[in-house]
Amino acid sequence: MDLHYDIKGGDFVNAGHASSSLKKVLKQLNVDSRRIKRLVIALYEAEVNVVAHAYRGTIQVQLYPGEVEITVEDEGPGIEDIEQAMQEGYSTASPEVREMGFGAGMGLPNIKRNCDRFHIESTPGKGTSLVIRNSISD
């Protein structure tokens, strides 16, 4: 089963829509609630990142037997130094993003912490691509 979502940069009202939808789907599939929480927190942080930093983005969720793979791709300024961006506390977020309760430099570390597998690639001036993969069964 595949799910697809579009994200608009700057659209804070709908940030979290995809994570909320995925949460419902995984609940219907009777996935363990702790595993659901890990995945949706990672996806929510990724959604907020796209809304906060990029112009637009897409989320592709692929459900395999026992596993979920999520690809989040955006068109945006990209990340110059991924190693730096992965450090807790490092942030380039705008004051508007901080007013929404984000932008403290915890997003990417939070995503990584909640994923079994995590891969990020970015081209400055073009955009960022993030692939996360989690087991959803024992």
Added chain:
Amino acid sequence: MQLWEIVTLLDAKVLTGGSELSREVEHAFASDLMSDVLTVDHTNTLLITGLSNLQSVRTAEMSDIGQVIVVRNKEVSVEMIRLARASNIVLLTSSYSMYRVSGILYEAGIEPIF
């Protein structure tokens, strides 16, 4: 402690989930930083926040936090109420400050998380 006791202690208004006030609350976490809330891994937790926007409710939804109190009588939007209802979140407001809310609940035996 049950939620209705918290409502009484904090002189709180119940905006959603009035029929859910028998829920048991063991822990509380006070923050305006949603990424920090997303690191919370406890059940039966109350989120105390001064952040009154959709993201505070979304964050609770993603973190499996079933109850949120917005402090200092910050205005709560219709969209927040709608989302809280849809997510089965009890949404409360209090005129008390975050410090006062935290102090009262700490004294009453609600456990901190970190």
